[in-house]
Amino acid sequence: MDQSPIETVRARYGAGAGPDTALVATNPVLETLLNHRSIRNFTDEKLAPGTLETLVAAAQSAPTSSNLQAWSVVAVEDPARRDRLADLCGRQGFIRQAPLFLCWIADNSRLIRLGEAHQKKMEGLDYLESFMVALVDAALAAQNALVAAESLGLGTVYVGQLRQSPEKVAAELNLPPNAFACFGMAVGHPAVQGAVKPRLPQSLVLHREQYGATGEEPAIAGYDQALGAFSVEQGMAAQDWTQRMMSRVGTAAGLSGRHRMRDALTALGFPLK
Template sequence: MNKIIEIMKQHRSIRSYLDKDISDEVIDNLIEVAQSAPTSINGQHPTVIVVKDREKKEEVAELAGGQPWISQAPVFLLFVGDFYKAKLAADKVDKELVITDSVEASLVAAVDIGLAMQNVITAAESLGLGIVPIGGIRRSPEEIIELFNLPEYTYPMVGLVIGHPADRSKQKPRMPKDAFRHDEEYNKDKLPVLIDQYDETMSTYLKEIGREEEKNWTSYLMNFYQQVYFPKVYPTMKKQGFKNER
């Protein structure tokens, strides 16, 4: 197995960072690998905002629900779903931008950003850096949009913290591979037993790291999924031009 595959298999989220900068050269390289990721119809929908200013990171940390590692780490990347560039293309040839009326635009932006961010994650971890994705920026999207001066047809999708790990957190167990891999068709019959097995594994893991109050995967997941936990996403997407109507 090659080194990169082994690094990817060892991934873990890091929430404690050293007070140590990352060079501009490394940041530039991380941005370049993000931009090198594939995008749907070469639309190049991801845009990345590099944030190093301490005060701005502290504001993001608060808006994301109180996540101190955002301000602690030297670099925060904001991944923006960007159809503003497409709007400029539409205006240039005197055509109407229609795709943002559709759910497809939101899916395209999310998929393309996922591909770009994974490139950054792999590259950063190959350099010995630690990362943690931040979905919490969608908790207060209006404030994030204002803070970063985002124009219409753009939306803050996810953030990424990057820094030098203060410690290597314990790797979180994944579901059995049989729950992840299905051959030729989706096999739902095997899942209940596999989920039961995973709940037992997670219960042990959570006790080991002092978070036994979360109980297991099922209980933790449904603490979130019994509600729309970021209710401001839909109205702010519409306000930004992503109607999601068809």
């Protein structure tokens, strides 16, 4: 039986959680968003012709600050290059499996070339704000592409470890100065659909009028229990959210080399004033 709209919303948070209210009506866009799950196991089926171009068109339909469109994407389909990128991303096998690996680029280089063509130094690009704009633009574009891919029945997963070796990735992709590979995205046909992973309760992320942290500890404790149970159901160790966060950001070691990001960005040509 199909789920009601409120059941679909509540399913995003796990059993016994989720908001008490939601829209009565739903639509395919909402259902695609609410049913997102990361896919790390792909079949060897190729993508239909035109898939890449359609995903990029969806990406270019995302909002962009001041119409700067300060992003690019490098589509990697060559198996040998995907192998090398997988090695640079902690040897994650699904990068080799998926027929398409998208590398999303915060790209101020195009605007610099535009200035050079008009004998104009683009001084505004020297500032941290301009890098942040490019990073946000790339993220917005990528999320549009992800939703488009999932609406077509494809599976996707973001790959933050593309930032583990920024200079090596830039060399592999032949990126010009002032272009930075923010993250990757594997795209393909899912071999296994997987389950919807519970998210933090809305009480922890939704603040009305002003930020408040009242009731945070018991809400996190409840989420720890839900995520631990989910992990066991998926055949993984019963690690809860608190344990994962302590491991991930409790020490610099959890950053997997990404603690040197400022130095890497400087080496890639971003002044970051």
